Amino acid sequence: MNWFRHSAKRIKRHLLRMGPVGAILCYHRIDDDDNSAQPKLSVSCDNFRQHLQVLAAERYEIVQVRDIADGLATGCLPHRFVAITFDDGYADNLLNAKPLLEEFGLCATVFVTSGALGNPALFKKWYAEPRQDCPRPLTHDELVLLADGGRVEIGGHTKTHPLLAHLSIAEQCSEITSCKADIESIIGRSIVSFAYPYGGHDHYTDETASAVRNAGFTSACVTHAGLVVPHIDPYRLRRHTILDCSGNEFASQLRKIFDA
Numbered sequence: 001m002n003w004f005r006h007s008a009k010r011i012k013r014h015l016l017r018m019g020p021v022g023a024i025l026c027y028h029r030i031d032d033d034d035n036s037a038q039p040k041l042s043v044s045c046d047n048f049r050q051h052l053q054v055l056a057a058e059r060y061e062i063v064q065v066r067d068i069a070d071g072l073a074t075g076c077l078p079h080r081f082v083a084i085t086f087d088d089g090y091a092d093n094l095l096n097a098k099p100l101l102e103e104f105g106l107c108a109t110v111f112v113t114s115g116a117l118g119n120p121a122l123f124k125k126w127y128a129e130p131r132q133d134c135p136r137p138l139t140h141d142e143l144v145l146l147a148d149g150g151r152v153e154i155g156g157h158t159k160t161h162p163l164l165a166h167l168s169i170a171e172q173c174s175e176i177t178s179c180k181a182d183i184e185s186i187i188g189r190s191i192v193s194f195a196y197p198y199g200g201h202d203h204y205t206d207e208t209a210s211a212v213r214n215a216g217f218t219s220a221c222v223t224h225a226g227l228v229v230p231h232i233d234p235y236r237l238r239r240h241t242i243l244d245c246s247g248n249e250f251a252s253q254l255r256k257i258f259d260a
Contacts, residue, residue, distance in 0.1 A: 020077035022068065022228040023257050024221060026239040027086045029135060030097040043244045045096050050247025052104045054254065055082060064153040065109040065193040065237070069219035072234050080258075084108040085221065085239065087157060087195055088123075089116060089138050094146040101151055110146060111157035111195035111221070114182035117143060122160065140186050147187040155193035156180050156217065163198055164208045172208055176215045192218045199223030199239070209235040227260070
């Protein structure tokens with residue numbers, strides 16, 4: 001039985017290497033602040049630079065989430081690709097992450113909670129203990145700067161970051177559509193990519209996915225791990241959460257992701 005399982009895994013890895021396969025990475029903050037209240041949300045600037053060095057050296061094709069949705073729809077996914085994503089819409093995505101992406105000529109997708117723009121009070125609710133130095137969200141003007149140039153795709157992440165599965169379908173639709181309208185009115189262009197808040201199996205439903213599709217989004221990301229391969233559901237794109245680690249640790253994690 002063990003031999004059979006190992007053989008099946010080897011066959012799966014071989015088949016994956018033959019066809020298109022990709023991984024979507026999930027970050028939140030890029031900052032050197034030791035944020036003990038939310039330790040899993042922040043990657044240091046130096047470590048993020050090392051992550052980008054690994055991605056550039058390994059020659060993965062770096063894409064945005066909208067490219068993945070297009071590739072799934074047309075059957076033209078890149079052979080081996082990675083998407084870099086950020087959730088929530090922290091100011092350091094503009095101040096720290098974008099300059100590093102520009103340094104390496106790489107792109108990313110940032111999923112923005114529209115009701116938090118210029119509204120730090122919403123972010124403070126997520127912390128177990130009140131903090132005067134709570135990481136702040138992007139402002140409206142900063143969101144425009146983040147989107148400028150196209151290196152960073154802006155996506156939706158609802159208006160107030162609720163657990164969607166706990167809301168009525170009407171409330172879910174309102175959160176999803178108002179977020180899309182808010183962001184599009186600020187940046188002056190349409191957005192097509194979405195990420196479910198929290199993103200676990202119990203945090204969205206089939207009705208949620210339908211509401212996202214009906215709102216005009218072409219894909220939606222979750223937070224449980226898995227690879228992107230042809231014919232998967234674009235409204236359940238799996239992602240791998242990346243913690244604060246060195247470039248060597250990141251490279252090892254990336255190899256494990258693609259060899260899973």
